[in-house]
Amino acid sequence: MSSVPPSIPSPVRIKQPKRADLVTEDVKRLITARNLKPGDRLPNEKDLQELFGVSKSTTREALKSLEVQGLITISTGPSGGATIREVPLERTLQLMQNYLFFQDISMKDLYAARTILEPELAAGAVANLTDEQLARLEANIETCQPACGSNATLLDQRQSDLDFHDLLAEANGDPFLRFLCQLINELLRRLVVYSTDTPADEHVSFGCANVRCHTAILNAARNRDADEVRRLMKEHMEEAESFVARLNGCLDGRLILDSEMAPQLRGFEPR
Amino acid sequence: MSSVPPSIPSPVRIKQPKRADLVTEDVKRLITARNLKPGDRLPNEKDLQELFGVSKSTTREALKSLEVQGLITISTGPSGGATIREVPLERTLQLMQNYLFFQDISMKDLYAARTILEPELAAGAVANLTDEQLARLEANIETCQPACGSNATLLDQRQSDLDFHDLLAEANGDPFLRFLCQLINELLRRLVVYSTDTPADEHVSFGCANVRCHTAILNAARNRDADEVRRLMKEHMEEAESFVARLNGCLDGRLILDSEMAPQLRGFEPR
DNA sequence: TTGTAGTATTTATCATGATAAATAGAACTG
DNA sequence: CAGTTCTATTTATCATGATAAATACTACAA
Numbered sequence: 001m002s003s004v005p006p007s008i009p010s011p012v013r014i015k016q017p018k019r020a021d022l023v024t025e026d027v028k029r030l031i032t033a034r035n036l037k038p039g040d041r042l043p044n045e046k047d048l049q050e051l052f053g054v055s056k057s058t059t060r061e062a063l064k065s066l067e068v069q070g071l072i073t074i075s076t077g078p079s080g081g082a083t084i085r086e087v088p089l090e091r092t093l094q095l096m097q098n099y100l101f102f103q104d105i106s107m108k109d110l111y112a113a114r115t116i117l118e119p120e121l122a123a124g125a126v127a128n129l130t131d132e133q134l135a136r137l138e139a140n141i142e143t144c145q146p147a148c149g150s151n152a153t154l155l156d157q158r159q160s161d162l163d164f165h166d167l168l169a170e171a172n173g174d175p176f177l178r179f180l181c182q183l184i185n186e187l188l189r190r191l192v193v194y195s196t197d198t199p200a201d202e203h204v205s206f207g208c209a210n211v212r213c214h215t216a217i218l219n220a221a222r223n224r225d226a227d228e229v230r231r232l233m234k235e236h237m238e239e240a241e242s243f244v245a246r247l248n249g250c251l252d253g254r255l256i257l258d259s260e261m262a263p264q265l266r267g268f269e270p271r
Numbered sequence: 272m273s274s275v276p277p278s279i280p281s282p283v284r285i286k287q288p289k290r291a292d293l294v295t296e297d298v299k300r301l302i303t304a305r306n307l308k309p310g311d312r313l314p315n316e317k318d319l320q321e322l323f324g325v326s327k328s329t330t331r332e333a334l335k336s337l338e339v340q341g342l343i344t345i346s347t348g349p350s351g352g353a354t355i356r357e358v359p360l361e362r363t364l365q366l367m368q369n370y371l372f373f374q375d376i377s378m379k380d381l382y383a384a385r386t387i388l389e390p391e392l393a394a395g396a397v398a399n400l401t402d403e404q405l406a407r408l409e410a411n412i413e414t415c416q417p418a419c420g421s422n423a424t425l426l427d428q429r430q431s432d433l434d435f436h437d438l439l440a441e442a443n444g445d446p447f448l449r450f451l452c453q454l455i456n457e458l459l460r461r462l463v464v465y466s467t468d469t470p471a472d473e474h475v476s477f478g479c480a481n482v483r484c485h486t487a488i489l490n491a492a493r494n495r496d497a498d499e500v501r502r503l504m505k506e507h508m509e510e511a512e513s514f515v516a517r518l519n520g521c522l523d524g525r526l527i528l529d530s531e532m533a534p535q536l537r538g539f540e541p542r
Numbered sequence: 543t544t545g546t547a548g549t550a551t552t553t554a555t556c557a558t559g560a561t562a563a564a565t566a567g568a569a570c571t572g
Numbered sequence: 573c574a575g576t577t578c579t580a581t582t583t584a585t586c587a588t589g590a591t592a593a594a595t596a597c598t599a600c601a602a
Contacts, residue, residue: 016564019585020335021529028526038373044552055586057328060553064291064332068339069369071526076553077595092370098340099363100450102309109447116391116448117384176380177387179371180451255299255342258292287593290555315582326556331583347583348565 020061023052027066031084042072042082070095089179090261093186097256100187107192107250111241114184118165118237121181123230125171126221133171134222140164141214144207154203155194161210162189190256195248206243213239291332294323298337302355313343313353341366360450361532364457368527371458378463378521382512385455389436389508392452394501396442397492404442405493411435412485415478425474426465432481433460461527466519477514484510 027042043051049059063082066072070091072082129137144160162185169181194203213236220228298313314322319330334353337343341362343353400408415431433456440452465474484507491499 016584017530025528025530028528032525046552056588057331058585060328061332061335064335065339068336069366071369074553075595076551076593078551079596080552080594086373087370089370092367095340095366096363098342099358099360100447102357103446103450105447109445112391112445113388113448113451116387120383120387174380174383175374176371176376177384179374180384254303257296257299259288259296287554317582327558329555345583346565347563347581349581350566351564351582 019054019058020065023048023054023058023062024065026052027062028071031071036084038084038086040084041079042084044081089182093183094256094258094261096183097187097190101253101255105187105251107244108241110184110187110251111237111244113180115234115237115241117177117181117184119230119233121172121177122168122217122221122233123226124174124177125168126224126226126229128171128173129221130171133167134218137164137167137214137218137221140167141211141218144211144214154200154207157203157207158192159189161207161214164210164214187251190260191251191254192244192249193252195250198247202243202247206240206247209239209243210236289332290325290329291336294319294325294329294333295336297323298333299342302342307355309355309357311355312350313355315352360453364454365527365529365532367454368458368461372524372526376458376522378512378515381455381458381522382508382515384451386505386508386512388448388452388455390501390504392443392448393439393488393492393504394497395445395448396439397495397497397500399442399444400492401442404438405489408435408438408485408489408492411438412482412489415482415485425471425478428474428478429463430460432478432485435481435485458522461531462522462525463515463520464523469518473514473518477511477518480510480514481507 027048030036030042042048045056045059045063048063049056052059054062063072063074066082067074070087071084073085074080074082140160140163144157144164166182166185169178169185172178172181213232217229217232217236220232298319301307301313313319316327316330316334319334320327323330325333334343334345337353338345341358342355344356345351345353411431411434415428415435436456437453440449440456443449443452484503488500488503488507491503
């Protein structure tokens with residue numbers, strides 16, 4: 001018999017890591033150790049097989065893992081293979097939604113976080129807003145003017161409303177706060193559904209209120225009045241939450257698919 | 272399982288989605304459509320091959336993708352194969368750290384978000400805290416008493432300090448706010464490094480201040496005084512940030528590996 | 543110069559096993 | 573009954589191609 005001691009049947013046996021996962025880790029170490037940057041290339045499949053002493057299928061699974069994690073793209077052709085890339089925001093948001101799919105997140109929860117974060121995000125963006133960004137904010141408000149719209153148009157407006165907040169997020173210098181707000185915006189964008197029997201005029205009221213709030217925020221931002229922006233945004237969030245509640249807005253519990261997301265997910269990287 | 276469908280050469284080339292990714296999407300649709308829950312099993316490899324009309328390697332890559340995303344675990348043996356699971360928090364945090372690896376997040380950014388969120392998190396937890404949780408908080412404070420410790424012990428105390436905040440997070444009823452705070456805690460836990468030449472007594476001061484703050488927060492929590500908890504936590508965050516700054520704490524820019532994380536990542540699921 | 547056609551490289555996908563390891567459940571044993 | 577062994581099932585990993593498709597580059601033609 002071998003020298004391995006008779007494994008004591010413990011309640012939790014240690015799961016043997018799979019080779020592909022070990023290779024994935026090795027590649028990550030390689031990235032950290034060699035300080036590889038987006039655009040740098042990994043060795044091709046054949047070389048990786050030799051480098052780590054594993055078979056083709058194991059190598060391919062490891063690369064698949066890195067691809068799913070958003071860390072590499074793979075292309076065919078000469079000088080093809082795996083290229084490191086900056087993990088796209090969209091990819092991260094999608095992976096996060098896999099998690100939230102199983103959590104019982106309510107609209108109330110989302111708005112609780114939003115009411116805390118958005119005012120600070122907006123206030124922090126005020127100082128950085130360029131003329132161009134201010135112009136885009138103004139243009140966005142135009143788009144959101146609720147005219148006589150079909151129901152589909154009204155839903156489109158809910159999407160455009162969110163763009164206003166994404167634009168503000170872009171102007172904030174804090175990448176982490178930005179990320180948190182983008183996450184919330186994305187969740188609202190993908191998962192909010194309204195009951196079909198909601199009267200259209202309620203939606204119109206919602207749109208009008210948003211336009212009013214956004215306009216006020218934009219004006220305060222033009223005056224570089226961060227405190228006022230914070231105050232207005234807080235009000236806006238509280239009002240918006242009550243509108244959503246009145247419209248029976250709730251979160252759709254479903255898995256987001258890759259194909260619903262931005263094209264960068266497909267792995268195409270211009271340069 | 273025959274040949275790949277021919278593609279018509281169009282003027283606008285769209286990146287052809289890979290088969291494995293299409294299969295991954297199909298499985299996700301299956302999960303949503305059939306309302307599959309954690310513990311439910313997918314068909315085995317062979318059946319999936321037939322179901323989707325793809326080869327073994329493609330099937331395996333699709334399963335690998337789902338596994339990396341944390342949506343399934345795979346086991347061998349009779350009645351083995353892919354089992355749906357709730358995406359573990361740890362998995363999600365790791366995937367998110369892949370994203371943040373490329374973002375230039377500073378300690379200041381992290382503490383900005385923390386100072387906004389933690390006070391609300393703590394205040395929201397007060398009403399829900401059970402006696403058992405209060406006891407655990409108290410026990411945690413004991414652990415963090417900075418005695419005469421080696422440098423390694425001092426760093427361990429930084430980790431234990433974070434446990435206090437994780438314990439509070441657990442008691443908050445809002446799963447989304449909880450998630451955000453757990454994310455921050457995890458980032459601090461994994462990525463904060465201190466310069467080696469920091470005097471030990473500064474670390475001791477830090478530890479003492481934390482114990483003081485945590486004690487005050489615990490007392491206020493026992494009195495179910497949410498406002499006081501909020502106020503104390505805000506103070507605590509501001510003080511902690513200045514301590515970290517004085518200790519030259521900064522974020523280690525590296526990729527987190529699976530093996531650093533909790534065992535649930537390995538795919539083991541009791542039941 | 544500009545566009546096209548050819549060529550070599552590399553991944554994508556398929557096919558078809560073989561051996562090893564993990565595992566659940568049945569059969570056996572003290 | 574409790575523990576062990578046997579056995580069938582299923583994935584893990586390897587091996588070894590073959591054909592198809594995407595792509596970078598080069599050579600050639602208008």
